[in-house]
Amino acid sequence: xxxxxxxxxxxxxxxxxxxxxxxxxxxxxxxxxxxxxxxxxxxxxxxxxxxxxxxxxxxxxxxxxxxxxxxxxxxxxxxxxxxxxxxxxxxxxxxxxxxxxxxxxxxxxxxxxxxxxxxxxxxxxxxxxxxxxxxxxxxxxxxxxxxxxxxxxxxxxxxxxxxxxxxxxxxxxxxxxxxxxxxxxxxxxxxxxxxxxxxxxxxxxxxxxxxxxxxxxxxxxxxxxxxxxxxxxxxxxxxxx
Amino acid sequence: xxxxxxxxxxxxxxxxxxxxxxxxxxxxxxxxxxxxxxxxxxxxxxxxxxxxxxxxxxxxxxxxxxxxxxxxxxxxxxxx
Numbered sequence: 001x002x003x004x005x006x007x008x009x010x011x012x013x014x015x016x017x018x019x020x021x022x023x024x025x026x027x028x029x030x031x032x033x034x035x036x037x038x039x040x041x042x043x044x045x046x047x048x049x050x051x052x053x054x055x056x057x058x059x060x061x062x063x064x065x066x067x068x069x070x071x072x073x074x075x076x077x078x079x080x081x082x083x084x085x086x087x088x089x090x091x092x093x094x095x096x097x098x099x100x101x102x103x104x105x106x107x108x109x110x111x112x113x114x115x116x117x118x119x120x121x122x123x124x125x126x127x128x129x130x131x132x133x134x135x136x137x138x139x140x141x142x143x144x145x146x147x148x149x150x151x152x153x154x155x156x157x158x159x160x161x162x163x164x165x166x167x168x169x170x171x172x173x174x175x176x177x178x179x180x181x182x183x184x185x186x187x188x189x190x191x192x193x194x195x196x197x198x199x200x201x202x203x204x205x206x207x208x209x210x211x212x213x214x215x216x217x218x219x220x221x222x223x224x225x226x227x228x229x230x231x232x233x234x235x236x237x238x239x240x241x
Numbered sequence: 242x243x244x245x246x247x248x249x250x251x252x253x254x255x256x257x258x259x260x261x262x263x264x265x266x267x268x269x270x271x272x273x274x275x276x277x278x279x280x281x282x283x284x285x286x287x288x289x290x291x292x293x294x295x296x297x298x299x300x301x302x303x304x305x306x307x308x309x310x311x312x313x314x315x316x317x318x319x320x321x
Contacts, residue, residue, distance in 0.1 A: 107244035108244045108245075108286075108288070110253075110285075110288075110289040110292045110293065111254070111293075111296075114250060147242070147244070148244075152243065152244060155243070155244075155246070156244060159246075159247040191287055191288055191291075192287075193242060193286070193287060193288075194242060195242060195286055195287065195288040196288065197288055197292055
C-alpha cells in the first residue's frame with residue numbers, strides 16, 4: 001500500500017486491521033463529490049429515461065385506443081356522392097388514400113364560413129410548404145343546396161386555397177353527407193329578398209387516408225394549433241384498415 | 242340571388258367595423274353614427290345587417306360576462 005497521507009485518520013483498514021489505503025482529506029472530499037454527482041446523474045438520467053419511455057408507450061396506447069374508439073362510433077364512415085364545383089361527381093372513395101380537411105358551410109354566410117375557410121386555406125398552404133408531408137385535400141361541402149349550385153360554388157371556392165374543392169348535390173345528397181358527419185344545419189326564415197342565413201355546425205374535420213374521421217377543430221383553434229395537430233396526426237398515423 | 246363576392250364581403254366587413262368602432266366610441270348611441278349605419282346597410286345584404294346587429298349584442302354580452310363575470314339577480318343577494 002502506498003501511503004499518501006501521514007495522518008492515520010485518513011487510513012482505511014480492512015477487517016484484520018491492515019491498512020488498505022490512505023488519502024489526503026481534500027482529495028477524499030473531491031472523489032466523494034464526483035462520485036455522488038456521477039451517481040446522481042446516472043440515477044436521474046435513468047429515471048428520466050424510464051419516465052420518457054413509459055410516457056411514450058402510454059401515448060401510443062392512448063392513440064391506438066382513440067382510433068379504435070373513432071372506428072366504433074363510425075363518424076363519417078358512410079359514403080357521400082356529390083358534385084364538385086366543376087360539375088364532376090365525387091364520392092368519398094375518390095379521396096381514400098388522401099388526408100382531407102373538410103368544412104361544411106354556405107356561400108351566403110356572413111362571416112364565419114369565410115373566416116374558417118381562410119384559416120383552413122392558410123393551414124393547407126403551410127402544409128404544402130413542407131415537402132416531407134403528404135398533400136392535404138381541402139373540401140367545402142355546402143349545407144345550402146337550394147342556392148349553392150355548381151356555378152355558385154365555382155365562384156366561391158376561387159377566393160380560397162387553389163386546391164379547395166366545393167361539393168354540392170340534391171337536398172337529399174347534401175343532407176346525407178351532413179348527417180354522416182353529425183353536422184347540424186337549419187335554414188333561418190327568409191326575408192323579402194328570399195335571403196336567409198343557415199345556422200350550422202362550425203367545425204373543421206380531419207379525415208385520415210383510411211377515410212375515417214380523426215379529429216376536429218372548432219373556431220377557437222387558430223392556424224398554428226391546427227397545423228401542429230395535423231402534423232402530429234400525420235406523424236403518428238397507422239392505417240387501421 | 243348570388244352570394245356576395247370576395248370584394249363585396251370585404252366592403253361589408255369594413256363598413257361593419259367602422260360602424261362598430263363609432264358605436265364603441267359613442268356609448269352605442271346610434272344617432273351619433275347614422276352615417277356609418279347607412280353605409281353599413283348599403284354595403285351589406287339585409288340579412289347580414291340583421292345578423293351582424295345581433296352578433297354585436299352577443300359579443301358585447303360575452304365581453305361583459307368575461308370582464309365582470311356572472312352577477313346574480315338583485316333579490317338573491319344576501320345582506321351582511
